[in-house]
Amino acid sequence: MNQTIVSYLSQYEFFDFLVKLFGNNQGLLAFTIYLLVALVIVVVCATIGGFGTYAERKISADLQQRIGPNRVGPYGLLQILADGVKMLTKEDIMPYTADKFLFYLAPMLALIGVFSTLAVLPWSSGFMMADLNVGVFYLIAISSLVGVSVFLGGYASNSKWSMLGGMRGASQIISYEIPVTISILAVTLLAGGMSFGTIIGAQKGLPLNWFIFHNPFAFIAFFVFFTGALAETNRAPFDLPEAESELVSGYHTEYTGMRFGFFALAEYIEVFVVCGVASALFLGGPNLPVDVKIDIIPLQLVQVVVFMTKTLLLYYVVIWIRWTLPRLRVDQLMSVCWKYLTPIAIFNLVGCAIWLVAFHGQSIAQLVLGGGHH
Secondary structure (H helix, E strand, O other): OOOOHHHHHOOOHHHHHHHHHHOOOHHHHHHHHHHHHHHHHHHHHHHHHHHHHHHHHHHHHHHOOOOOOOOOOHHHOOHHHHHHHHHHHOOOOOOOOOOHHHHHHHHHHHHHHHHHHHHHOOOOOOOOOOOOOOHHHHHHHHHHHHHHHHHHHHHHOOOHHHHHHHHHHHHHHHHHHHHHHHHHHHHHHHHOOOOHHHHHHOOOOOHHHOHHHOOHHHHHHHHHHHHHHHHHOOOOOOOHHHOHHHHOOOOOOOOOHHHHHHHHHHHHHHHHHHHHHHHHHHOOOOOOOOOOOOOOHHHHHHHHHHHHHHHHHHHHHHHHHHOOOOOOOHHHHHHHHHHHHHHHHHHHHHHHHHHHHHOOOOOHHHHHHOOOOO
């Protein structure tokens, strides 16, 4: 089912006042509903980004047998509010020799790039801001703004530490986009389209229908994608652009206050988006473990819960990896990408193509169970 959230909400009495307000102007009504939903999603994801910092500190404390934040609010839950107030009230300083326009633009680009990806994220089979027929292509293109913002942040600061961090970030993100994109292409090959609606629609029913279980090449592609995504989001063990032991802080060394907060918020929301995309591409996305017709709001909300559960479990794994593995060296970072992940990703893409031709598009589960469980 490829209906958007607009076609669902416009059927209910809650939005009657909008219908009366705009009359027969369906275009303006649709735009208003989209705007309201977009604001809700942005606020929710900004909250998730804030709680991401809290989760990071609590999970790392648990892994290291510490307590973590526990002073502000019950269990330290209001720590994100305290951090937000601190960011807002800190003095905003810019280096005298910095490029003022680019210095201010960089954190904005990071947020724009991340929030724009939310447009195609499949919260459920019907709750999508825009089910574009080139959704995957849009996602890859718009998320590249984050890499541009990292480089601009380092370049505009006119600082050697920041510049090195920006250069590392640019080279790392551009490099790891290649195995990530090739792994996504393998999924679009299996789904027969670049729309997220098509991709999650092809994984309906039992978990055996998820693309991670479709064939051995898709199984490996998931780990290539996830590893490359860690590097694209500058997460450990690939957090070279902000290696404080070498670069003081990295590309955002000269940023203070809320502008630094924008970079941090963008990173945590980007991790959430990447985990959501991994869930949609390989783990069935919002699909329930039974193949039922989902045409009512309650079941759509259940799908949202399923999608969030899968996404947050992957989010936990990302944090777990950060506090488990040591940081790689720059040469090791590039070797992993160009010598291992990229050739493996190409091998998986070719393997998936051969599998589709050889077995007429059937998955392992369909071959074993006789092809009748779709």
